[in-house]
Amino acid sequence: MSNETLDLLIRSFPQLLLPMLKVTLPLTAAAFSVGLIIALVVAMIRVLEVPVLSQICKLYVWIFRGTPLLVQLFIIFFGLPAIGIRLDAFPAAVIAFSLNEGAYTSETMRAAITAIPRGQFEAGYTVGMNYFQIMRRIVLPQAFRVAFPPLFNELIALVKDTSLAASITVSEMFREAQKIAARTFEPFTLYCEVAVIYLIICTILTRLQVYGERRLSAHEKR
């Protein structure tokens, strides 16, 4: 490796780390949190088979799982102004990623809830609990354990997917890398550096996932 390359790697590192910390991770955290809330609501509506709402939720999941995330981003950022809704890039990205995440995650949660045996409900009824008490105290905690690994996988995928926000001008890490690459004519170095930073973040998250899973099952087998 030449000295110039090394120099570039070192100089650009803080310029990449900063947008990672200030934009990529907050975008991920915001979209994942909002997505989880949407997912829980949608999953409950579909498990309870609430009339009308259940159909609406089905339609929502169908649309957001059946279209590319990039297209969703473009519709919300570039498309909506045509009908008078003008959003800044960051909020537009949060909305698109949240809705997309919510659609996928609601399916994960629904599957986890329906995987809990009916006997858990029945036992709850026999001791005088009502549906929502059983849901909150017995079923959802167990469903969360079931859903934890896939949810974490979705989180890791989301971190990487936020790089798509570069295409709607969000100044997250990948867009900053593009700018530096254009200025220095060193795309190979810059994009490899970006790849390594994503890799490090995802490796840390994977470690957290393993740790979390171990804690959850340790709790179960005391």
Next chain:
Amino acid sequence: MLQIRDVHKTFDGNEILKGIDLDIDQGDIIVIMGPSGSGKTTFLRCIEFLERADRGHLFFRGEAPLEADMHRASNQTIAQVRRRMGFVFQNYNLFANKTALENVTEGLILGRRIPRQEAERMGRAALERVGLADRMDYYPSRLSGGQQQRVGIARAIVGGPDVILFDEPTSALDPELVGEVLAVIKDLAEGGATMIVVTHEMGFARQVASRVVFMADGSVLETGTPEEIFDHPRHERTQQFLSNL
């Protein structure tokens, strides 16, 4: 003390219960036997309102009389009935995310709004009663089948029910674990508990049953003392069933 009248239940056009009557007095141990598929589980589940009967009535007599139309009962009536009964499942159905003690106290705290401290005192007493004083903080996954079923029994008795319903409480257990569970049920019976027990444990029935009810095809075929049913069964179906046990 408890009268059950004319219980009917149909699943997918098949009449599973064809009008079952049962009278239970204070301290009675009713053992229900009968071939697989005869509707024993469905009967218990209808009494507990885990299944909605097409027809039938429940009457609790005595100090606090309570009547329930088994087809039309409101949620409030159902809650009152459940409060007076304990239910023990064939496959335990312990709450997998709760310790033994929490399994027993959860219903007291959330269903009955009993303060936690009082509920835990009651829960410990119930677990001691079934011989699990040293397993209070264990999760179900760490307990043997026999221990799990004893937690199930503690959960059913902790609220002081008028009647305890057992649906084949030992049939999911390894043979060597059946004894410890039957011993607990016997102990409760000797302590004056009132129960309806679906079981095929003949020795147990002989020792503790005040009455044996033989069910077949959704009807009660015959009923009597253990001696009457086991030693002098009147129906051919009963004889056949008993000789195959």
